[in-house]
Amino acid sequence: MNAAVFQGPDPAVRHAWNDLVQRIVEAQQAYYGNDAPILSDAAYDSLMGELIDLERAHPGLRTPDSPTQRVGAPKMTDFASFTHPSQMLSLDNVFSPTELADWMHRTQAALGGEPVNWLCELKIDGLAVNLVYRDGRLVTGATRGDGRVGEDITPNVRTIRDLPGVLTADPAPREIEVRGEVFFPTAAFGDLNASLVADKKAPFANPRNAAAGSLRQKNPAITATRPLHMLVHGIGVHNEAGTMIRQSQTYELLGSWGLPTATTFRVLNSVGAVLDFVAYHGEHRHDLAHDIDGIVVKVDDLAAQQRLGNTSRAPRWAIAYKYPPEEVNTKLLGIEVGVGRTGRVTPFAVMEPVLVAGSTVARATLHNPTEVARKGVLIGDTVVIRKAGDVIPEVLGPVVGLRDGTEHAFVMPGHCPSCGAELRPEKESDKDIRCPNARSCPDQLVERLVGLAARDGLDIEVLGEKGARALLSSKVLDNEAGLFDLTADDLVEADLIRRQLTDESGDEEKFQYVFTRAAKKSDPPEMVREGRVLSVNGAKLLANLETAKTQPLWRVINSLSIRHVGPVAARALAGALGSMAVIREASVEELARIEGVGEIIAEAIVEWFAEPWHRDIVERWAQAGVRMADAPPQTEARPQTLAGLTFVVTGTLEGFTRDDAKDAIVVRGGRAAGSVSRKTDYVVVGAGAGSKATKAAELGVPVIDEEAFRRLLESGPSGVESVSGPDR
Ligand code: IVH
Numbered sequence: 001m002n003a004a005v006f007q008g009p010d011p012a013v014r015h016a017w018n019d020l021v022q023r024i025v026e027a028q029q030a031y032y033g034n035d036a037p038i039l040s041d042a043a044y045d046s047l048m049g050e051l052i053d054l055e056r057a058h059p060g061l062r063t064p065d066s067p068t069q070r071v072g073a074p075k076m077t078d079f080a081s082f083t084h085p086s087q088m089l090s091l092d093n094v095f096s097p098t099e100l101a102d103w104m105h106r107t108q109a110a111l112g113g114e115p116v117n118w119l120c121e122l123k124i125d126g127l128a129v130n131l132v133y134r135d136g137r138l139v140t141g142a143t144r145g146d147g148r149v150g151e152d153i154t155p156n157v158r159t160i161r162d163l164p165g166v167l168t169a170d171p172a173p174r175e176i177e178v179r180g181e182v183f184f185p186t187a188a189f190g191d192l193n194a195s196l197v198a199d200k201k202a203p204f205a206n207p208r209n210a211a212a213g214s215l216r217q218k219n220p221a222i223t224a225t226r227p228l229h230m231l232v233h234g235i236g237v238h239n240e241a242g243t244m245i246r247q248s249q250t251y252e253l254l255g256s257w258g259l260p261t262a263t264t265f266r267v268l269n270s271v272g273a274v275l276d277f278v279a280y281h282g283e284h285r286h287d288l289a290h291d292i293d294g295i296v297v298k299v300d301d302l303a304a305q306q307r308l309g310n311t312s313r314a315p316r317w318a319i320a321y322k323y324p325p326e327e328v329n330t331k332l333l334g335i336e337v338g339v340g341r342t343g344r345v346t347p348f349a350v351m352e353p354v355l356v357a358g359s360t361v362a363r364a365t366l367h368n369p370t371e372v373a374r375k376g377v378l379i380g381d382t383v384v385i386r387k388a389g390d391v392i393p394e395v396l397g398p399v400v401g402l403r404d405g406t407e408h409a410f411v412m413p414g415h416c417p418s419c420g421a422e423l424r425p426e427k428e429s430d431k432d433i434r435c436p437n438a439r440s441c442p443d444q445l446v447e448r449l450v451g452l453a454a455r456d457g458l459d460i461e462v463l464g465e466k467g468a469r470a471l472l473s474s475k476v477l478d479n480e481a482g483l484f485d486l487t488a489d490d491l492v493e494a495d496l497i498r499r500q501l502t503d504e505s506g507d508e509e510k511f512q513y514v515f516t517r518a519a520k521k522s523d524p525p526e527m528v529r530e531g532r533v534l535s536v537n538g539a540k541l542l543a544n545l546e547t548a549k550t551q552p553l554w555r556v557i558n559s560l561s562i563r564h565v566g567p568v569a570a571r572a573l574a575g576a577l578g579s580m581a582v583i584r585e586a587s588v589e590e591l592a593r594i595e596g597v598g599e600i601i602a603e604a605i606v607e608w609f610a611e612p613w614h615r616d617i618v619e620r621w622a623q624a625g626v627r628m629a630d631a632p633p634q635t636e637a638r639p640q641t642l643a644g645l646t647f648v649v650t651g652t653l654e655g656f657t658r659d660d661a662k663d664a665i666v667v668r669g670g671r672a673a674g675s676v677s678r679k680t681d682y683v684v685v686g687a688g689a690g691s692k693a694t695k696a697a698e699l700g701v702p703v704i705d706e707e708a709f710r711r712l713l714e715s716g717p718s719g720v721e722s723v724s725g726p727d728r
Contacts, residue, residue: 011095013054014322017061018093020051024067029146060355063325064205064384064399078218079151082142084130085177086236089147090313091296091320100278100297101271103319110316111304119247120277121265123294123320124231126183127212129157131232136172138165143216147313156215157182159224164258177236178259183290184211188227193397194374202400203376205384206327207291229290231262246300267300278321285323286388287694294322329399330354332383335366335410339418341447341561343434347372347410349383349395357387364393369412370431378407418443439613445472445479452480452559456567458548459555462540470514481617484545484624491515491538492529515541552663553580553630560617563604567662568674572596573605575666579629580618584609595644596671641716642670645681648696651689653706664713676701681717684709 024047027039039047048067055062062069094100108116130150132140141157142150158165160182167173184192184207192210193203204210214226232254234247244250248267255261264281268274278295285292299305299317308316331352337345346365353362364385366372375397377383382402387393416423416435419442423433435441446468453463471477476490515538519528527533534542554574558567565573576594577583583591583605591602608614622628647670649661656664661684662672676683676695683696683703696703704712704720712720 011099013058014061014095017051017054017058020047020054021065021067023047024051028067058355060325060328060357062328062354064209064327064329066329069329069382069399069402079143079153079216081145081149082140082152083149084142084147084236085132085175087147088128088130088144088150088179088236089310089315091318092311092314093294093320093322095322095324097275097278100275100319100321104271104274104297107299107308107317110308111299115269116304117246117267117269117300118274119265119267119298119300120274121233121262121296121298122281122288122292123296123322124181124183124233124262125208125291125293126181127208127215129153129180129182129215129230130236131157131163131178131180132175133167133173133178134175136167136169138163151216153215155220156217156223159220160228160230162229162260167257167259169257174239176238178232178254179234179236180230180232180260182211182215182228182230183207184214185227185229185289186291187289189396190374192226193376197373197376203397205397205399206386230260232259233262233296244302247298247302247305248300250302282323284691284694286391287691287698292323293325294320296320324357326357326388327384327386327396328354328356329382329384330361332377332379332381332395332398334379335372337413337417339416339435339441339443339447341444341451342563343436343438343441343444345412345416345423345433345435347412349377349385351383351385351395354385356385356393359387361385361387361393364395366395368431369410369433372410378403378409380407416441416443439479442469442472448480448561449477449483451561452483457555457559458551460541460544460548462537462544467514467537467541479613479617481613481620484549484621484626486542486545488527488534488538488542489529491541492527492532492534514538549624549626551627553578553627556580556621556626556628557583560608560614562608564601565604566674568672569597569601571662571666571672574630580622581628584615584618596673638667638669640669641713642668644669645717646671646673646679647682647684648673648676648680648692649684649686650692651686653684653686653709655706655710661709668713682709682712 024044027044027047051066052068055066055068094103104116104118108114128144130140130142130144131138132142138158139154140152141154142152144150157163186207189204189207189210196203204213210226211228214223214228217223232251235250235254244253246267248265251261251265266277268277274297281292281295297319298315299308305315305317310316332349333352334350335347336350337347339345346367347369349364349366351362351364353360355361366375366377375395377395377398381398383398384396385393386396412423412433414423415421416437419435419437419440421435421437421441423435425431425433435444438444446465449463449468449471450465452458453460453468471486476486477483515535516532517535519531519533523533552574554567554570557565557573557580558570572594573583573591576597577586586605588599588602588606591597591605592599594602618628642665647665649658649665649672653661665672673680676692676699678699678701680696680699680701683692683701684706685693685703686706693703695701708720
């Protein structure tokens with residue numbers, strides 16, 4: 001089981017938070033919803049104070065849901081109220097595997113210790129809705145409200161395309177309440193906000209708010225334009241279930257009547273299997289069409305459910321395992337721009353640092369000015385940010401209700417923040433804005449050096465951003481052309497490095513010891529310049545550069561920062577043409593014909609080599625001894641067993657590093673791609689394979705293990721059967 005799934009604040013703290021939130025929400029509902037306060041104002045304020053303090057100590061708890069993040073009172077409803085035929089219950093929560101296991105043991109004991117079948121489902125992060133069907137016809141759709149009385153939103157619910165107006169049940173039940181969750185697909189969320197902003201309307205903070213906002217429109221015609229979906233997960237009053245023994249059977253029945261039921265539920269019979277289900281979906285929660293915030297575990301047997309009964313707010317036969325929150329609110333302090341290695345100028349959000357999904361987030365890319373506008377965020381906004389596990393943090397949207405009028409829109413600067421050149425899109429239709437000064441823009445140079453030193457470049461471990469800046473601002477290096485000519489003599493130009501950096505940053509300490517240090521008596525005098533000598537890092541840089549010269553051709557190609565040319569295209573080029581000299585002389589047509597290259601990349605390559613200072617980089621690297629050909633051309637030496645096939649390798653293989661596996665594919669005529677699509681022929685899975693394997697299963701792409709991969713390398717696709725997907 002993956003321990004990372006269970007990170008987050010201490011369960012005891014989460015419980016305390018949950019408790020406070022529940023008491024505050026109940027008090028709000030009583031006060032505003034029922035006109036019957038259950039707390040004095042002072043008691044209410046003191047609860048709120050406690051919550052604020054707790055969130056200050058544990059900022060990860062400050063989710064968009066928290067009462068501290070909502071404006072004032074809940075709105076009085078515009079809709080008629082609807083008394084649910086039977087109460088809509090909520091769920092109790094657990095936050096750790098231990099708590100879940102304890103709950104399961106307790107529940108089993110309460111049922112006399114007999115083995116229990118556990119119905120495990122995804123906890124959809126949407127809006128709870130109650131549907132009433134009478135004689136098979138949908139008569140009411142209502143929000144949960146306080147569980148007893150909700151809002152009647154029937155006309156809006158009727159616009160949800162998943163929902164049958166008439167059940168295909170024969171005979172139809174006289175009356176049945178069907179409960180479920182309405183959600184807004186995560187993939188459609190960005191487009192919705194963009195169109196709202198374009199219409200000068202307020203954007204939503206996250207997909208759940210989008211679901212709630214879309215469903216609670218006064219005008220159902222607007223709801224009808226929103227791609228809402230529903231999945232049902234239970235029934236209320238009914239006069240049907242006499243024949244039903246298990247809850248999982250009710251889903252089959254509801255499904256057979258035409259209602260949308262989830263396909264992801266499982267009936268499991270051990271604590272271990274349930275915990276595996278929890279861990280699996282914790283890792284794969286982003287592979288779904290909708291957000292989930294946990295797993296719901298239910299006792300499947302309906303008679304056992306009855307024996308356990310309910311508390312005043314939740315059933316004793318079900319529990320929600322809540323995943324750590326991945327969304328929190330924070331302040332958008334500013335929007336700055338950065339320059340990338342191909343000159344792309346990218347706005348990024350600078351935020352009040354906040355803990356989310358186990359790490360502190362203070363920055364997030366906003367991609368381009370169009371994307372900033374699409375999201376509808378203003379500088380000074382409270383924004384919802386999401387950090388999904390290891391995934392890069394993302395600004396979802398603004399909390400419009402918390403605006404106070406001081407917020408202002410971002411304006412893209414007209415000039416490069418690094419070199420001052422005038423910024424422009426390369427083509428009129430481009431969304432990306434670029435700094436055209438590729439040759440000498442300092443930020444572009446630094447990014448290019450850092451990029452070529454990366455693991456899938458020439459793997460020069462000690463050359464990070466600090467080192468790149470030191471080399472450039474000391475003028476030891478003008479650009480990447482001279483990188484492989486660097487000598488110890490150059491590097492110990494320490495005085496230069498120090499002076500330049502002091503001038504530039506005013507922070508001598510920060511850079512002084514990047515590649516040099518003060519000389520000691522024991523240092524060989526021939527290595528000492530003005531009291532300075534190569535540091536450990538300086539020596540490592542020279543050693544790294546020597547090793548880098550022997551890297552295979554595709555890495556050299558990948559290190560040239562040619563637009564659109566990443567590791568996949570670089571491998572394809574090296575595999576097909578074998579040497580830099582051939583690539584350099586090739587025409588657009590010749591390049592475009594290579595599997596995995598195509599017209600756009602081919603044009604970018606020819607354009608790149610047309611630039612004299614680019615050719616100079618290649619020439620100087622070659623003179624310095626950087627490998628410029630893969631000899632002998634491996635494509636000829638190997639039988640082309642994988643010709644025309646596209647592979648994706650994911651997870652850890654035992655007998656290959658990821659790069660070895662890709663090399664093995666390319667030299668046999670295949671293509672090694674980075675992501676799974678319908679065009680993928682095989683996905684090779686190793687240990688710890690994640691979302692790519694799931695995607696393959698979804699798209700019906702064959703998934704093979706290492707052994708099958710070896711056979712395939714040997715003799716091609718004949719005789720290789722795919723193995724099953726991630727459930728194996
Ligand atoms: S069962 C009596 N199953 O989560 C049992 N609820 O935090 C009631 N939810 O009020 C709920 N997915 O709106 C159940 N698969 C699922 C669910 C689910 C989402 C919602 C539901 C509930 C809330 C409790």
